Amino acid sequence: MTDPALVDRDVRVTITECIRDRGAVPSLAEVASRAAIPESDTADSFGRLAAARVMILRPGTTEILSFNPFAAGPTEFQVRAGGRDWSALCAWDAFGVAAALRADAVVLGHCADVCGVPLEVRLAGDAIGALDGVVMQFALPAREWWKDIVFT
Amino acid sequence: MLLFRSEEHAGHWRDDRGFADATTLSLETGWKLARAWYERKLEPDWRRHSLEEAEAVFAELGLTGDFWRLR
Numbered sequence: 001m002t003d004p005a006l007v008d009r010d011v012r013v014t015i016t017e018c019i020r021d022r023g024a025v026p027s028l029a030e031v032a033s034r035a036a037i038p039e040s041d042t043a044d045s046f047g048r049l050a051a052a053r054v055m056i057l058r059p060g061t062t063e064i065l066s067f068n069p070f071a072a073g074p075t076e077f078q079v080r081a082g083g084r085d086w087s088a089l090c091a092w093d094a095f096g097v098a099a100a101l102r103a104d105a106v107v108l109g110h111c112a113d114v115c116g117v118p119l120e121v122r123l124a125g126d127a128i129g130a131l132d133g134v135v136m137q138f139a140l141p142a143r144e145w146w147k148d149i150v151f152t
Numbered sequence: 153m154l155l156f157r158s159e160e161h162a163g164h165w166r167d168d169r170g171f172a173d174a175t176t177l178s179l180e181t182g183w184k185l186a187r188a189w190y191e192r193k194l195e196p197d198w199r200r201h202s203l204e205e206a207e208a209v210f211a212e213l214g215l216t217g218d219f220w221r222l223r
Contacts, residue, residue: 009196016194054200069190090153095186100193112154113161121155121179128179133158136182139171141219142210 002041004048010035011045012054015067023084025064025072056089065089069096081105091136098123112137153182175219184213 014035018026026034032042043062050057055067064072071087077094079086082103088094091109098105107121122129156162159176166174177185188209192198201209203222210220 012198013196016196020194052200069186069193091155092153092182092186092189095183096190096193099183099187099190102191109155111157111161113156113165115157115161117157119155119157123183128183130179131157134179135156135159135162135176136153136179137156137162137166137174137176138153138219139166139169139174141173141221143222 004045007037007041008045008048008052010037011042012049015055015064019067019070023082023086025067025070028062028064066093069093069100076109078108079105080108095121095123173219177215181213181215185209185215188213 011031014031015026018024018030018034028039028042028046031037031046032039035042037045046055046057046062046064049055056065057063058065058072066072066089069088069092071089071093073087075087075089077088077091079088079094079097081098082101086097088097091107094107094109095105098107104124105122107123109119109121111117111119119131119134121134154165156165156176162174162176166172189201207220207222210216
């Protein structure tokens with residue numbers, strides 16, 4: 001019997017390869033094919049990786065919502081980095097895309113207050129370019145983040 | 153974790169929704185936190201921070217107090 005921990009490592013590394021190579025969060029089928037692991041075993045691994053908070057699955061599915069900080073599909077936070085466009089679930093993850101890619105980036109979002117004004121943050125090494133006064137806000141205390149990670 | 157035009161706008165949002173404990177970070181601190189948290193996520197030998205390591209990351213950035221407590 002294959003050690004689940006080894007399968008999980010292969011699956012996790014395959015996901016990262018897809019992100020680097022294609023610039024997108026992969027489907028379960030793509031990971032299974034690329035890693036040469038049966039889809040049922042890949043699905044089991046996805047479940048374990050989600051339980052271990054390595055990634056978030058779309059509710060009720062075995063597809064990735066976010067291999068944090070990289071989200072699948074369009075979100076309210078877009079990131080231009082490494083010559084590609086990326087999505088992130090929150091501002092922290094949007095900055096995290098630049099961090100994980102170790103690339104300069106432009107984060108595109110908007111003020112979450114009623115004004116909804118578009119906000120652009122440029123990240124280049126230690127330098128940050130943005131309108132004066134822009135801040136990031138965490139609504140919930142850290143110990144509550146994973147009670148509803150999608151909301152967080 | 154959302155972006156706001158200013159502390160004032162963050163305060164409006166916080167008050168309107170009743171998130172009395174919400175806290176804001178400067179973009180500089182947010183960028184440092186993102187780098188500490190995610191810089192190795194695509195590395196093959198990445199592993200998730202332990203609770204102790206995560207708390208140390210917060211502390212190193214001056215993020216202390218009950219809001220940043222993980223247990």
